Amino acid sequence: MSRFLDEKYASLEAYVPGEQPQDRKYIKLNTNESPYPPSPEVIASVNDSDIADLRLYSDPECRILRQKLADRYDVGYDNIYLSNGSDDILNFAFMAYCSDGKKVAFADITYGFYKVFADLYHSDANIIPLEDDFSINVDNYCGINSTVVIANPNAPTGLTLPVSAIEKILKSNPNNVVVVDEAYVDFGAESCLPLLNKYDNLLIVRTYSKSRALAGARLGFAIASKEIIDDLNRIKFSTNPYNVNRLTLKVGAAAIDSDDYFMNNCQRIAKTREKTTNELVALGFDVIPSKANFIFAKAPEMSGQDLYSKLKEKGILIRHFNKDRISDYIRITIGSETEMEAFITAIKEIMVGN
C-alpha cells in the first residue's frame, strides 16, 4: 500500500474471488459459472458494426434492456435498474442505505462480499449466526430496525427461505430496505417478486452471471419500487453513468429474447445437481439440500482443504473456504453431466487413496 492511501482503507480486507487459472485446463467447478455457452441468439447478437459502434457511449438509461426485463418480469419500466454485475448493485445499496454507522444485518455464513461492503462503508454490521444446520432463523431478522441483506438461495449453502419468511422480515422492518440477493433463484427456488407490489422496502438483486451464462459480460439488475430504483440511479449517475457497456446491453437483450434456452439449461443443471447429490450421499458425504447451481458438502473422513488439493492435482477445481464452521465443507459448482461424472470418479479415487 502506498503512503498516500487514506487510513480508513488501510485495514480493508478485500473480497477474494475464486481462482481463474490460466496455466492449465481444469474442470472448473469453483465459481458457479454455467457449463453451457450462452444461446445462439446471444452469440449472433454482436457483430462487426457493434464493435465499430463502440466509438459511441452506451445508453446510460439502458432503455431497451430495461423495457425487456420489465416485460419479462411483469413489472414497470421504473422498477428495473441495470448495472455492471450485481456486485455493483450491492455496492450501491450498501453505499445508499448503510454507510457511516447505519445498521445492516446479514448472516455469518453467506456471500462474502456483504462483509467487505459493510467494512468499506463503515456500516454498523450485525452479523447473525446461522443455526447449526445452516438454516436462517427468521426471527433474528424481524423488527430489528436495520437494513437486511439475505441471499436466497444462500451462498455457499444453497439453502432457501420461503417467500413467507421474507415477507415477515419486510413487514417487521418497514423503515428499512431489505435486500434479497436472488443470484441463484433460477435454479429452482421461489422468487419474492410477488411481494413487490406490497412492499416499497424490497430490493431484489439478480445477475446474468449464473443462470444466463454471461459472467464475463458483467450484467446485473435490480427489481424494486420506483423510489429505490431512483436511489440506485442517483448513485450510478454520480459515479459512472456508462457502467453497462454497449456489447453487454446487446447480449443482455438477446438473452431475454431467447430466455427459454437459458431456463431450460437451469433445469438441466438442477437435474445434474440432484444426481450428483445422490452420488455423494451414497459415498457417505453430508450434502446440504441445494436449490442453487452448486452444492455444499462434507466428506466422511477428509478435511475440506485436503479434498480441495487432491481434486486440484487431478485437474478439478472446487471452492474451499478456510473459515470457522465451514472449513470441513467444499462447494462444488454443478457442471455438465460429463464434468460431474469426472468429478465423482475423482472423488472415488481419492477415497480409496489414489
Ligand SMILES: *Cc1c(COP(=O)(O)O)cnc(C)c1O
Ligand atoms: C455470484 C454472486 C453475485 C455476483 O454476481 P455478479 O453479477 O457476477 O457480480 C452476487 N451475489 C451472490 C450471492 C453471488 O453468488
